[in-house]
Amino acid sequence: MKESMPNATTRGFDDYLNFVREYFPKTIWLEERHIENLEKLYVIVYENLLICNLLKEHLENQLLSCKLRFLNDYMESVNTLLIAFPVNYPGFSNYTIRVAVESLLKFIYSITYPSKTEQQVSKTPFRHLKEELKKHESNQPIKEQIVLLLNIYSEASRSIHKHMVDNSDLNATLNYYVETYFNELEKIINTLDRMVDLLIITLCTKLDFDYDRLTLASKLQMNKLSFKRKGKLMSFTNVSSRK
Numbered sequence: 412m413k414e415s416m417p418n419a420t421t422r423g424f425d426d427y428l429n430f431v432r433e434y435f436p437k438t439i440w441l442e443e444r445h446i447e448n449l450e451k452l453y454v455i456v457y458e459n460l461l462i463c464n465l466l467k468e469h470l471e472n473q474l475l476s477c478k479l480r481f482l483n484d485y486m487e488s489v490n491t492l493l494i495a496f497p498v499n500y501p502g503f504s505n506y507t508i509r510v511a512v513e514s515l516l517k518f519i520y521s522i523t524y525p526s527k528t529e530q531q532v533s534k535t536p537f538r539h540l541k542e543e544l545k546k547h548e549s550n551q552p553i554k555e556q557i558v559l560l561l562n563i564y565s566e567a568s569r570s571i572h573k574h575m576v577d578n579s580d581l582n583a584t585l586n587y588y589v590e591t592y593f594n595e596l597e598k599i600i601n602t603l604d605r606m607v608d609l610l611i612i613t614l615c616t617k618l619d620f621d622y623d624r625l626t627l628a629s630k631l632q633m634n635k636l637s638f639k640r641k642g643k644l645m646s647f648t649n650v651s652s653r654k
Contacts (some may be wrong), residue, residue, distance in 0.1 A: 424453045427493060435497035452496055452600050459489050459607050459639050465629055465644070469620050477527045477618075481518035485511050485610075492603065501595045502571050506604075508599060509567040512560050515610060516540060519557070522617045523547050553613045560609055570595065582654055608643065615647040623650050 431441060440449045463486050488511035502532055504551070519534045522542050524547075535543075544550055544557050548567040613621070622645045625633075633641050 423457055424450055431497050438497040440497050448597055448600060449496065452492065453601070454637070455600065455603050455607060456489055456493055456519050458636050459603075459610070460486060461632060461635060462607065462640065462644070463613060463631065465625065466614055466620065467617065468626070468629055469618060469624070472624065472626075473619075478518070478521040478532060480529055481514050481521055481532070483568065485514035485518060488514060489603070489606075492599075496596060499593070499596070501593045504596055504599050505567045505570040508602060509564055509571070512564040512567065513537065514555070515606075515613075516544065516560060516564070519550075519613055519617060520544055523550060523625075527612075545618055553616050556609045556613050560606070560613070563606060566581075607640070611640070611643045615644070620644075620647045622646075 417534070428446070428449070431436050431438065439445060465483060467479065467482070471478075488507050492504060493505050495507050514595070517532055517535075517540065520535065521527065521529070523544060525534075526534070541557075550557060551602065620654055622630075636644070
């Protein structure tokens with residue numbers, strides 16, 4: 412059974428749907444059979460934003476020094492999917508997923524190697540970053556999740572150019588993307604859903620997130636999350652309760 416959205420999320424989706432209708436009136440995603448997937452995308456993006464803001468509050472409350480640029484880059488990339496989907500070009504959405512995962516991994520890397528400057532983290536070649544993340548002792552509890560994020564990055568990279576059209580007729584090419592429903596975009600929604608779960612596990616572990624330390628206001632904000640997402644966050648209450 413589909414989990415119902417909290418009222419605030421429902422209102423937010425209505426606003427987003429109106430935005431899509433105004434700026435992308437001919438997008439295939441406004442067809443009745445596809446709106447449910449557009450709603451699913453919006454809910455995941457909205458939950459991701461709430462979770463990241465909760466983690467930022469945790470960092471502030473615990474006076475932890477982190478390079479938030481990379482977390483902000485991750486958030487911006489995920490939010491961009493709300494534009495990418497109505498455009499209906501799979502390459503755009505896959506590129507956005509790849510950038511989001513890379514930014515999240517760089518944020519984890521910056522926590523793992525706190526002595527590195529923001530510039531050093533930014534310029535670390537990806538092949539070095541992924542190996543250093545996997546081998547660092549502090550990352551062993553989340554090594555499986557890091558590997559899964561790396562797999563998402565690799566799959567998105569392979570998929571970016573999958574739908575290139577060899578067609579000298581520009582109008583035909585544009586119509587192809589406007590009129591075609593790509594199952595791959597539906598898969599990207601499921602990929603994003605997994606990414607948010609992986610973000611919770613990796614960052615809550617690395618940052619010693621403790622649900623009990625949240626303010627009452629933040630705990631009330633969590634009521635806007637799905638039961639699944641809220642439960643994952645609440646499982647991080649103390650070290651002994653973590654798996």
